[in-house]
Amino acid sequence: MNGFIYNVPTKIHFGENAVSHLGDELKNYGKKVLLCYGGGSIKKSGLYDTVKEQIENAGLEMFELSGIEPNPRVDSVREGAKICKEQNIDVLLAVGGGSTLDCTKWIAAAAKVEHDAWDFFSDWADVTDALPVLTVLTLSATGSEMNCGGVISNPETNDKIGRLAKPLLPKVSFLDPTLTYSVSKYQTACGSADILSHILEVYFAREQDLYMLDCVMEGLLKTVIKYTPVALQKPDDYEARANLMWASSWAINTFVTGGKQHEWSCHPLEHELSAFYDITHGLGLAILTPRFLRYCLSDKNVGKYVQFGVNVFDIDKNLPPMEIAQKAIEMLENFLFNTLGLSSTLTEIGINDEHFALMAKKACEGATLQGFVDLTAEDIEKIYRMCL
Amino acid sequence: MNGFIYNVPTKIHFGENAVSHLGDELKNYGKKVLLCYGGGSIKKSGLYDTVKEQIENAGLEMFELSGIEPNPRVDSVREGAKICKEQNIDVLLAVGGGSTLDCTKWIAAAAKVEHDAWDFFSDWADVTDALPVLTVLTLSATGSEMNCGGVISNPETNDKIGRLAKPLLPKVSFLDPTLTYSVSKYQTACGSADILSHILEVYFAREQDLYMLDCVMEGLLKTVIKYTPVALQKPDDYEARANLMWASSWAINTFVTGGKQHEWSCHPLEHELSAFYDITHGLGLAILTPRFLRYCLSDKNVGKYVQFGVNVFDIDKNLPPMEIAQKAIEMLENFLFNTLGLSSTLTEIGINDEHFALMAKKACEGATLQGFVDLTAEDIEKIYRMCL
Numbered sequence: 001m002n003g004f005i006y007n008v009p010t011k012i013h014f015g016e017n018a019v020s021h022l023g024d025e026l027k028n029y030g031k032k033v034l035l036c037y038g039g040g041s042i043k044k045s046g047l048y049d050t051v052k053e054q055i056e057n058a059g060l061e062m063f064e065l066s067g068i069e070p071n072p073r074v075d076s077v078r079e080g081a082k083i084c085k086e087q088n089i090d091v092l093l094a095v096g097g098g099s100t101l102d103c104t105k106w107i108a109a110a111a112k113v114e115h116d117a118w119d120f121f122s123d124w125a126d127v128t129d130a131l132p133v134l135t136v137l138t139l140s141a142t143g144s145e146m147n148c149g150g151v152i153s154n155p156e157t158n159d160k161i162g163r164l165a166k167p168l169l170p171k172v173s174f175l176d177p178t179l180t181y182s183v184s185k186y187q188t189a190c191g192s193a194d195i196l197s198h199i200l201e202v203y204f205a206r207e208q209d210l211y212m213l214d215c216v217m218e219g220l221l222k223t224v225i226k227y228t229p230v231a232l233q234k235p236d237d238y239e240a241r242a243n244l245m246w247a248s249s250w251a252i253n254t255f256v257t258g259g260k261q262h263e264w265s266c267h268p269l270e271h272e273l274s275a276f277y278d279i280t281h282g283l284g285l286a287i288l289t290p291r292f293l294r295y296c297l298s299d300k301n302v303g304k305y306v307q308f309g310v311n312v313f314d315i316d317k318n319l320p321p322m323e324i325a326q327k328a329i330e331m332l333e334n335f336l337f338n339t340l341g342l343s344s345t346l347t348e349i350g351i352n353d354e355h356f357a358l359m360a361k362k363a364c365e366g367a368t369l370q371g372f373v374d375l376t377a378e379d380i381e382k383i384y385r386m387c388l
Numbered sequence: 389m390n391g392f393i394y395n396v397p398t399k400i401h402f403g404e405n406a407v408s409h410l411g412d413e414l415k416n417y418g419k420k421v422l423l424c425y426g427g428g429s430i431k432k433s434g435l436y437d438t439v440k441e442q443i444e445n446a447g448l449e450m451f452e453l454s455g456i457e458p459n460p461r462v463d464s465v466r467e468g469a470k471i472c473k474e475q476n477i478d479v480l481l482a483v484g485g486g487s488t489l490d491c492t493k494w495i496a497a498a499a500k501v502e503h504d505a506w507d508f509f510s511d512w513a514d515v516t517d518a519l520p521v522l523t524v525l526t527l528s529a530t531g532s533e534m535n536c537g538g539v540i541s542n543p544e545t546n547d548k549i550g551r552l553a554k555p556l557l558p559k560v561s562f563l564d565p566t567l568t569y570s571v572s573k574y575q576t577a578c579g580s581a582d583i584l585s586h587i588l589e590v591y592f593a594r595e596q597d598l599y600m601l602d603c604v605m606e607g608l609l610k611t612v613i614k615y616t617p618v619a620l621q622k623p624d625d626y627e628a629r630a631n632l633m634w635a636s637s638w639a640i641n642t643f644v645t646g647g648k649q650h651e652w653s654c655h656p657l658e659h660e661l662s663a664f665y666d667i668t669h670g671l672g673l674a675i676l677t678p679r680f681l682r683y684c685l686s687d688k689n690v691g692k693y694v695q696f697g698v699n700v701f702d703i704d705k706n707l708p709p710m711e712i713a714q715k716a717i718e719m720l721e722n723f724l725f726n727t728l729g730l731s732s733t734l735t736e737i738g739i740n741d742e743h744f745a746l747m748a749k750k751a752c753e754g755a756t757l758q759g760f761v762d763l764t765a766e767d768i769e770k771i772y773r774m775c776l
Contacts, residue, residue, distance in 0.1 A: 001630060003403020008396075015391020015647060211614065212631045212638075215607025223600040242389060243600045246646075250600075258634075259403060 001209055002259030010146045010253075011172045014246065016238070018176040019050055019136055022093075023058030025172045029132040030090020032061045034083055036104040037095045038068045042138065045182055051095055051136065063087050065107075068096070071153045071160065071274055071281070072103035077117040080107030084131060094135045094170075097187075098142025098194075098281075101135050102150035105168040108133045118154060120163065127165035135173045139183055140244040141191030141282060143198060143252035145173035153275060160275035162267070175249070177241035185232050189340035190282030192228040192244065196221060196336075197285040198251040201264040204293065204304055204372045209258035217256050218311045223247045225312070229339055265371030266292050269380060272359035277351055286336045287346060291386040293329050296373045297322075305329070346387045356384045389597055390647030398534045398641075399560045402634065404626070406564040407438055407524055410481075411446030413560045417520040418478020422471055424453045424492040425483045430526065433570055439483055439524065451475050453495075456484070459541045459548065459662055459669070460491035465505040468495030472519060482523045482558075486530025486582075486669075489523050490538035493556040496521045506542060508551065515553035523561045527571055528632040529579030529670060531586060531640035533561040541663060548663035550655070563637070565629035573620050577728035578670030580616040580632060584609060584724075585673040586639040589652040592681065592692055592760045597646040605644050606699045611635045613700070617727050653759030654680050657768060660747035665739055674724045675734060679774040681717050684761045693717070734775045744772045 013021050026033055033055055042048045055062045065080045083089065084107065094104035108130035110117040119125040137145045144150065148169040151162035183191070203217045223243050230240035250256070269292070270284040297305060302321045309315040309328030317324070337344035346352075360380035369375040375383075401409050414421055421443055430436045443450045453468045471477065472495065482492035496518035498505040507513040525533045532538065536557040539550035571579070591605045611631050618628035638644070657680070658672040685693060690709045697703040697716030705712070725732035734740075748768035757763040763771075 001403075001626065003401070003406060006400040006402060009399075011397075012394040013391070014394060015389075018391060210631050210634060211627070212607060212611040212635050215610055216604050219600060219603025219607050222603055223598075226599065239389065239599070243598050246598060247600050 002207070002261060004257070004259040006254065008146065008169070008253050008255070010170050012146065012175055012249070013172070014175045016176055016178050018174040019047075019054065022051065022134075022136065022174060023054040023060070026055065026060055026091060026093065026134060027058045029134070029171065032063065032087060032090045033093050034063045034065060034080065034087070034089040034091075034107075035093050035095065036065045036068060036080060036100060036107065038066070038070070038097070038100045041182070042095055045179075047095065047136070047138070047179060051093070055093075063089060068100045068103045070099045071151075071278055072099045074118045074121075074152050074154045076103050077106045077110050077152060080104070081110035081117060084111035089131065092131050092133045094133060095138065097137070097139030098144045101137070101142070101144035101170075102152065104135070105130070105133055105144070105148075105150040105170070106152055109165060109168060121152060121154070121159065121161040124163075127167055130165075130167035133168065133170045135170045136179070137173060137175050137245070138179045139187060139191055140180055140241070140248040141194040143195075143248050145170060145175065146249040146253040151271070158275050160271040162271065173249075175245050177238055177245045178236075180241045180245060181236040183235070185235075185341070187280075188228065188231050188235070189342050190280045190286070191248070192224050192282070192340065193286035193289075193336060193342060194282035195224050195244070195248045195251045197266055197282075197289055199256065200289060200293075201266060201371075202256050202260060203308065204265075204296070205260050206262050206370075206372055207260050209260050213256050213258045214307070216250075220247050220251055220256070221312045225335060232340070263369055263371045265296075265369060265375065268363045268369060269383065272363045273346075273351070276355050276359060279349060279351075283342055283349070286340070286342045287344065287387050288383065290329050290333045290336065291383050293332070295379070295383050295386065297325055297329075298373075301373070346384070353385065353388065356381050360384060390595070390649060392645070392647040394642065396534065396557070396641050396643070398558050400534065400563055400637070401560070402563045404564055404566050406562040407435075407442065410439065410522070410524065410562060411442040411448070414443065414448055414479060414481065414522060415446045417522070417559065420449045420451065420475060420478045421481050422451045422453060422468065422475070422477040422479075422495075423481050423483065424456060424468060424488060424495065426454070426456045426458070426485070426488045429570075430483055433567075435483065435524070435526070435567060439481070443481075451477060456488045456491045458487045459539075459666055460487045462506045462509075462540050462542045464491050465494045465498050465540060468492070469498035469505060472499035477519065480519050480521045482521060483526065485525070485527030486532045489525070489530070489532035489558075490540065492523070493518070493521055493532070493536075493538040493558070494540055497553060497556060509540060509542070509547065509549040512551075515555055518553075518555035521556065521558045523558045524567070525561060525563050525633070526567045527575060527579055528568055528629070528636040529582040531583075531636050533558060533563065534637040534641040539659070546663050548659040550659065561637075563633050565626055565633045566624075568629045568633060569624040571623070573623075573729070575668075576616065576619050576623075577730050578668045578674070579636070580612050580670070580728065581674035581677075581724060581730060582670035583612050583632070583636045583639045585654055585670075585677055587644065588677060588681075589654060589759075590644050590648060591696065592653075592684070593648050594650050594758075594760055595648050597648050601644050601646045602695070604638075608635050608639055608644070609700045613723060620728070651757055651759045653684075653757060653763065656751045656757060657771065660751045661734075661739070664743050664747060667737060667739075671730055671737070674728070674730045675732065675775050676771065678717050678721045678724065679771050681720070683767070683771050683774065685713055685717075686761075689761070734772070741773065741776065744769050748772060
């Protein structure tokens, strides 16, 4: 069991009308605010007006960067950083889902350096400083609101790279579950697949860590499994949306990780998928995760699958271990593809094996992906093929 | 379901030799350190020398306040504050269990005001500022290392009063499970009873909150129930001590509370017990909690007991609800009094009904304690009597 540092100082305002505290919080970080958002959905929903009113009533000056895309691109980071430098922006406000938040966080870092934003990913340039970032979340999925990571795509090189950097941690995040009432069934399902994957990446680990954290992860998994169908059926169910929203943050704010240091297994595989095909991240994870779990299952690690099946899916603990394991994977598939209604194969979403060899090589960076089990490019290609 | 603010910026160094980072962290808060501790146990264990070396190697000046007592007294707070003022102390370092930490936190507040330290409790004087506090934990119990509360006793008035104040939140806490290897069986058992109580005070609530948080609480309860017997049997079992230590912090750092606003039920009753008799806090809670749960059980709230029994003690969910509830309370009693070996009655520890009426009145401040259910002084006195 390894030691660890837990350090997550993000302040959270949770609940209906959480955004009513936005102006007061923003004021603590300066005068000039750059509001970052994606498409027009926050204008349609009225959230844009609420946010603008908060900023104006707090006596702050507002600038805007709109059009941040899903799987946000390095060009948006460059554009945001340029505004920050030209306008001497003090604080960034991201309003949207994980893509908007990730992009805004990297704008905050890029605003503090002279070099090109992509150097953070191609050259792993140091991130020593960043403008303060506050976030208003509108989609429960990536957990970006309470962690220091962000994933940026570069379409020129077919790269999609995630990176953690302490200065990127949001100072304050506003989590109002009612802001997710208007999220479509499809995006709700993809978001939940993303949350599940974040937990499973840590739960299925080569290292054992604290039992307590396994219990917490099982609780988060059960929460997502219980409440996603409710949110799909009744999009304005506060309890369902609130549970999903708070679970999304805790799935990936480092708490459940403890001292585990292994690499993640499915996310690198999915990043190649959406880098090559620009698909929704959560959908790619949903298709990959059960196949990955099936591929990795062995006599050596079956115990973890049993724990998962019994504690999360309530499978009879007296069945033979391998049977429990297989059943657990099937129940996960059933949840993702039937209950959530997500596409179950890459073929269904128009992806064939054309780039599998190259994607597999990139996913493990030409070496071995040291996640739950060691995966070579050959292994990864096999997992991709299981998804056809 | 209420909204809430989650704001717990305490940085945690967790694991063996966590204290090796102490000097580096202390340096961030100034030059003059007041080391606060209790009896001589940290000298016997060698921890005192380790801490001293860290402070000296960081080039800091060390002052000392020793002799902080269990159920720490306001006189110790006064004494510490006096040293802080006279020596212009920059930062406080608490090394010990919850009592030492609580006392140090209130010294940090008292050092910033001119009035007497007891005014914080008798007059609820404002706490607007405090010296920074860092902690090295040697006992898993109160959670003081990651929250902003502290309980102080005043023997002159038989008062024992807990109060939360944001400025008291420790900046950095060092949690090394090996530092709890030398904790006696009795103190280990009392510590775990304290952790369980912190969780149950929130779990058994008049308000429902997020299902996710109930799952987390059940995970924490299972952790304490699984690992306390291991720690009793094998005091140097790292896994057991680590699970208990991290569970103690999360039981009461506000995370599991969500938006619940009800008062706690057992702690006020216990504070009177240890104010009048100076008994160990965790022991008082162990004796009180099952009786409290039995007294409050009704057709209206039996569902929560069923959830507790099924999810924590794995009781057959097909039994009649009232039977599950009774069985759950019995299993809790069995855990506290047989597995942990704690005294099961007040009579056993030499307490009779002499002060029950007065204690009951003080516990509810002469009105109604609005915890899990409403409790009048009469109700509380009945609960005390169930403990004889």
